[in-house]
Amino acid sequence: MAKITVFLCCLCTVFTYAQTKVGGKVTDEQGEPIPFVNVVFANSSEGTITNDDGTFYLQSENTYSSVVFSFVGFETKSLTLNNAVNYKLDIVLKEEASALSEVVIYQGKTSKKNNPAIDILRKIWANKRKNGVKLFDQYQYKKYEKQEFDLNTIDSSLIKSPIFKGMEFIFKETDTNAVTGKTYLPIFLNEAVYRVYGDNKLNKEKEILLGNKNSGFSDNQTLIAFVKDLYAEYDVYDNYLKFFDKSFVSPLSTTGIDNYNYVLADSAFVDNKWCYKIVYYPRRKNELTFKGDFWVNDTTWAIKNIKLQVTKSANINWVKEIYIEQDFKVLNDSVFLITRDHFMSDFSLNKKQESRGIYGKRTTLYDEYVFDQEKGAQFYKYQPQYYNDHVYNRESSFWENNRLEELNKDERQVYVMLDTLKTVKAFQRLYNVGSILASGYVEFDNFDFGPIFSTFGYNDVEGLRLRVGGRTYFGRNDPWRIEGYTAYGLKDNKFKYGISGKWLLDKKMRLIIAGGNRRDVEQLGASLTNTNDVLGRSLASSSLITIGANTSLTNINLTTAALSFEPFKNFNVRFGGSFRTLESASNQFSLAYFTDEARTQVENKTRQTQFSTMLKYTPKRKTTGYGVERIVVNDGDYPELFMNYSLGLKDVLSSDFDYKKLQFYYRHPWQLGGFGKLTTTLETGKTYGEVPLSLLNVVPGNQTLFSIYGSFPLLDFYEFVTDEYASLHIEHNFNGRFFSRIPVVRDWNLREIISVRGVYGTLSQANRDLNASTSNPILLAPDQDPYWSWSAGIGNIFKIFRIDFHFRGNYFQNPEARSFGVTGAFGFYF
Known part of the structure; x- marks a missing residue:
């Protein structure tokens, strides 16, 4: 939109320009509108059909002197046209005593048997x-x-x-x-x-x-x-x-x-x-x-x-x-x-x-x-x-x-x-407003300010968060781009920033080098699969509305460098390296770990060097643009496969841990014809080696009131932590198939949505012993049975709102476990 x-x-x-125009409404003798009436200019093949409310409009570049109205079970009516333009016509059709003699036709709901039209259809x-x-x-x-x-x-x-x-x-x-x-x-x-x-x-x-x-x-x-x-x-x-x-x-x-x-x-x-x-x-x-x-x-x-x-x-x-x-x-x-x-x-x-x-x-x-x-x-x-x-x-x-x-x-x-x-100032102003709404950026010479929709945020550590940013922009096919932002928290009184750049070296293979640095407050574990986006920030750490206090935030200092290319269409290979420091942003949350076998010495900050290889395949994805950045045209309407192999190296740049991590992500939307759209997501991963909480896989909880795909809405942040996991998310939107059969309700055009989520994961004893936190968080893994929940949602409320009702399936014994919750989301969907 x-x-x-x-x-x-x-x-x-x-x-x-049309020579003959007619429009109006067709009703029966009781004044009830008749839908689907054939309206045809006499002695021609030019015609139309009345709408649900009996209205019609028909025009032609040719000149006609009469128009014919016909429908099953009614007498055919011919109307002489005295003018080239004839609007607001009131046409009344009389019921006929017998059907037409030359053609077999039906009225209302037609029969599926002995119907020559269906014989032709077969x-x-x-x-x-x-x-x-x-x-x-x-x-x-x-x-x-x-x-x-x-x-x-x-x-x-x-x-x-x-x-x-x-x-x-x-x-x-x-x-x-x-x-x-x-x-x-x-x-x-x-x-x-x-x-x-x-x-x-x-x-x-x-x-x-x-x-x-x-x-x-x-x-x-x-x-x-x-x-x-x-x-x-x-x-x-x-x-x-x-x-x-x-x-x-x-x-x-x-x-x-x-x-x-x-x-x-x-x-x-x-x-x-x-x-x-x-x-x-x-x-x-x-x-x-x-x-x-x-x-x-x-x-x-x-x-x-x-x-x-x-x-x-x-x-x-x-x-x-x-x-x-x-x-x-x-x-x-x-x-x-x-x-x-x-x-x-x-x-x-x-x-x-x-x-x-x-x-x-x-x-x-x-x-x-x-x-x-x-x-x-x-x-x-x-x-x-x-x-x-x-x-x-x-x-x-x-x-x-x-x-x-x-x-x-x-x-x-x-x-x-x-x-x-283009020379009219009023038009230029109108165009500029439309451009801002479409892109989220305010355009200046070779620089875009924004995105303006990220200006405000809130969390329990920063309080109200203010953010400004921008990017270089010389044209739609720029071979290089630099973007950055700075933010300030009114509660912690600290500045944050992020800056990144990328350069397209070879157009044929889309060979790109990229790098950047970010110092910010972040909600780790907002998703199972991590892609090291320097400027990325989850809704979980900047949501204006949350359930309960969220102090489980992390101070992150992340530096990355990467090289990527596409050996064939929609298949991306990325080699990258990163160095990060991670430390709790709140005294009510701990990422501390023991540094000796006797478990007497504690370190609060994690320093880690990591190298990774990422493979991403998105068949049927459509993109536009020939520069370093491309825009996806059919966003979310194509399969996505992602695999990440990460290697952590100890003592490189004072890094703390050796480990290997393998992750796999597969998302597929399925159009099921009249039964709506099914979306399935499978994620698996395993970490080899002993690592602290800051490097483990956190099952993504959701303490916001927003419906976030891929998260578990009844889990608190850090409620489950794993080093080996498998997660499945199934969501089906019936697009109103059942609501459309309920009187009165059908007029609201609501849409039914059913979701089921499940995750199974384990956490080794060695990794449990490495953790120095005794209260927040307490390390638990869904290793007895797969944790699961299900949701029933109603979409298309006032055309822009969706509400989901969530029900926990098990693990009710977890501390402060939520058994029921409600989330919502705004969006513009056809």
Whole structure:
């Protein structure tokens, strides 16, 4: 949502003109709205379907004199259009005595038996893998994408708003959306041309960007990648279509008969091919389903045209409308290939008809298909991509030759209008605000101040904590970067700081050297797996709201140096070394250990030199940027594997201990179609050698009121300590699958979340004996039985809040053990 704010800062103009427009509402004789009514211009294939509340809007570039309304069980009604624009029409349909004679149709919930529409659907299932590029060993084609964002529901109050003072000229021309009937103003346009290659034998595909152009952000790969991921590609033949991190049931799904009603509505020649028209609509409300229709060929059972529109009751946030239309062409009288894909979404804070928001539109055109030209396995091997200034600054002749669809005059005006806007101070201020909200940094020349959201924190040692920081920033593809911060605690009256730097030495292998130093107060054991992030700081040590006192904090002085590289895509190898000193930050907490066998001499500070090798693999991760730093586009939506081997060396730089440590981390999100999203996390580790508490593995407790993934919310900090452990965390978000079936509750669009956590670990007697603390903490390990707890959560409360109720499964005998707890989290999720 923060990046969408940036789009608001790029106001410019593009319009489309329609010759015939109609809009209104369809009801029955009792005044009840009728959803899913077919609205079609007479003697044409241009039409739409009424919304859940019976409203409709339809426009065409052609001139029509009448419009036809038809629905199962009602008499068809034809209305003469006296004007080119006809709004606020009130259409009343009468119930009919008998069904139409030529086509078998159904009313309400259609039967799953003896339904010709479902018979056709089964033939589509049987033939869906016999269509498209999958029929050929190799394929290639040109792909042209045009993505546009529009500010919608333009009215006088918006035009006169102070936010647009000095920019009123952008509202001189507006137009009406063909799906929703709302007035809109284009604010962003992006064009891209690709050449796509695929090999079905190798199961490989490669996409090469030939050119990219957009209004005002010519070199902003982050914005371009974000928009591209927002409208990820899909195949309507798949059982589930993933949009905005949600899995919608496709009307062509093999499970579709359990989610949709199907009606055989018509049959006709479409581009010289005899086709059947199937109308479909949801069997239930509040589910992630569509309404619409599709035309299917009667011999290949391939889709010729399909329309999909998400119902208003669908359990999805910030998106009021989703409309999709795809067209296919016939190759050699048998194979159907996609030629056009149009995707429109209406982003809004709520789903009220009059609410203002942003349209997102993507049109993708496909052409120049070539088949069975083998490229070889070497062609598809991963090659690091470099920033090519030429690709983002193509001449106008390139676009004239490579656009598969010409821009209309108003789309061309987008590029001109933004050049004017950039000179307006009011626009510059608006853009700067959007940039701060999106990045968290305030931009100056070659320096960014922030992140501003980390300015305040609190813990029992520092009290109120104030923090300021910044980073160098010359461009999005900087080969080097330096960042730092300083902080001050009002209770301990001490300054803290951190500074780090990194330099990209080789772009091909992404060879990077990095180093830094940090002196701060930290909550150790906030996570099982440690990556030695110099500037990292856990929420546990800076949370404004905690449960009970937290004095188990550590003064840390950490210095690191590392070298990393990527031998292949998304596989990172890192060799590093560090030296740290660790000492309790509170007199109510001890990290002391014995230094002699008689256990008479005690040391409070740990000094340790450590060398480590880290391997990290993140398949399917998408990133943007060509410099020393890259931004992950699909954050949290890909598997992650991590392994760390650490070697502690005694007497190197006055280091205190010899040991070896091995850790493994595996996290995987699973999209389970209509059953929601399952996330599993497995962590294991073992420490070889005798080490003090400061170097052991602490099971991550959570004494905050925030839901922190990977932590154990009913454990206090240092409640369990191990030198060998295995942890499993399972969380499943049902995305409202069950709540949607409960009357009244379904209207709240809540989402059910179930979690189970478990950990088993041991602590050797030698390591217990090394610890000099007798009270805080007391060293305990979950070695009798695995410690476990479970949670039940409710998400999407007011669209931004989640609450979790936690229940401890065992170890109730631990000192001050919490058997029940509640945590919450804020977030913006679709």
